Amino acid sequence: MDHLYEKTTKTTEIFKGRVIELQIEEVELPNGKTSTREVVKHPGAVAVIPITKVGKIVLVRQYRKALDKVIVEIPAGKLEVGEDPLDSAMRELEEETGYKTEKLEFILSFYTSPGFADEIVYLYATDKLEKGLSQTDDDEFLDVLEVTLEEAEQMVNNQTIHDAKTAYAIQYLKMRELKKP
Amino acid sequence: MDHLYEKTTKTTEIFKGRVIELQIEEVELPNGKTSTREVVKHPGAVAVIPITKVGKIVLVRQYRKALDKVIVEIPAGKLEVGEDPLDSAMRELEEETGYKTEKLEFILSFYTSPGFADEIVYLYATDKLEKGLSQTDDDEFLDVLEVTLEEAEQMVNNQTIHDAKTAYAIQYLKMRELKKP
Numbered sequence: 001m002d003h004l005y006e007k008t009t010k011t012t013e014i015f016k017g018r019v020i021e022l023q024i025e026e027v028e029l030p031n032g033k034t035s036t037r038e039v040v041k042h043p044g045a046v047a048v049i050p051i052t053k054v055g056k057i058v059l060v061r062q063y064r065k066a067l068d069k070v071i072v073e074i075p076a077g078k079l080e081v082g083e084d085p086l087d088s089a090m091r092e093l094e095e096e097t098g099y100k101t102e103k104l105e106f107i108l109s110f111y112t113s114p115g116f117a118d119e120i121v122y123l124y125a126t127d128k129l130e131k132g133l134s135q136t137d138d139d140e141f142l143d144v145l146e147v148t149l150e151e152a153e154q155m156v157n158n159q160t161i162h163d164a165k166t167a168y169a170i171q172y173l174k175m176r177e178l179k180k181p
Numbered sequence: 182m183d184h185l186y187e188k189t190t191k192t193t194e195i196f197k198g199r200v201i202e203l204q205i206e207e208v209e210l211p212n213g214k215t216s217t218r219e220v221v222k223h224p225g226a227v228a229v230i231p232i233t234k235v236g237k238i239v240l241v242r243q244y245r246k247a248l249d250k251v252i253v254e255i256p257a258g259k260l261e262v263g264e265d266p267l268d269s270a271m272r273e274l275e276e277e278t279g280y281k282t283e284k285l286e287f288i289l290s291f292y293t294s295p296g297f298a299d300e301i302v303y304l305y306a307t308d309k310l311e312k313g314l315s316q317t318d319d320d321e322f323l324d325v326l327e328v329t330l331e332e333a334e335q336m337v338n339n340q341t342i343h344d345a346k347t348a349y350a351i352q353y354l355k356m357r358e359l360k361k362p
Contacts, residue, residue: 004242004244006246008246015195015196017205019219025246027246029322035319036198037246037247038198064296065187065189065206066218066298066299067299071295108337111245111345112345113247114248114252114344115226115247116221138216139214139216141185142185156289163295164291164293165345167289168352171349171353171356172352175355
């Protein structure tokens with residue numbers, strides 16, 4: 001893949017925040033010319049598809065400052081430094097929804113915005129939920145909802161659910177349903 | 182949703198680049214306390230699921246500096262200022278793959294990283310492809326591949342396809358296949 005590779009010749013740190021870092025990389029392109037790339041560094045994240053005993057999906061409603069609006073998502077959160085994604089997923093599930101589990105199935109991971117950021121999301125699912133202890137971060141406010149798959153699909157259609165990981169999750173559940181004999 | 186809303190009390194511009202802008206927002210939380218939010222502004226993007234006459238999916242292989250690796254994605258690109266997403270999708274499809282179309286079906290839009298960025302992706306699909314003119318941007322290098330759905334699913338499993346929009350697209354095609362009578 002050498003004919004696609006871009007060699008970084010200089011990295012300039014622009015910002016180091018609580019969540020992200022920003023750096024500018026000067027690169028040498030495959031044709032020998034130069035360009036710059038704006039790169040956001042992110043610690044990575046986890047997300048969980050939690051299904052209750054009666055088959056409802058547990059979702060969280062949350063205000064997102066980047067969008068300046070309230071959207072509905074599957075429970076998710078940033079990885080702490082050095083934290084295993086599986087542990088992180090169990091922690092975020094319980095903190096955000098008040099449900100805990102001892103069994104999470106890994107579905108897949110994906111980069112969310114490869115054009116400018118290295119954020120990766122590790123996606124898990126579980127239908128083995130027990131009552132746990134809800135306790136959000138100091139600066140985190142959210143509502144928990146439990147909806148049927150049909151309701152979740154409507155929320156995708158009317159853009160109440162409007163983010164990639166949650167749209168993927170709902171489609172995943174729908175596909176699983178279609179595959180059932 | 183007032184009990185979730187965070188009021189911005191001050192915005193500090195940190196960086197304004199070719200692709201993204203970064204700003205820090207000081208916010209008043211629902212409980213009256215204060216916090217800061219790191220927000221990446223992005224112009225938005227389009228992506229297309231192109232299907233050839235023989236049912237293959239057209240993909241592009243590209244080096245992504247943010248990930249420091251080569252991954253395979255559906256054709257996609259940033260919105261130009263003031264550009265209609267549909268026009269942008271037609272333009273990016275032709276520039277990146279050399280296929281053009283007069284008919285794109287809108288599938289859905291989603292935010293890719295609502296925790297820190299406002300990037301939105303408008304996703305389209307088409308199976309009406311004609312020969313067009315491949316012409317990538319000056320600083321863009323990519324390979325075009327055409328694969329079957331089964332091959333694409335393997336690429337998701339082995340993480341050659343490893344981004345959210347493309348994983349969503351492959352799952353979408355699989356679901357459509359399962360729904361066929």
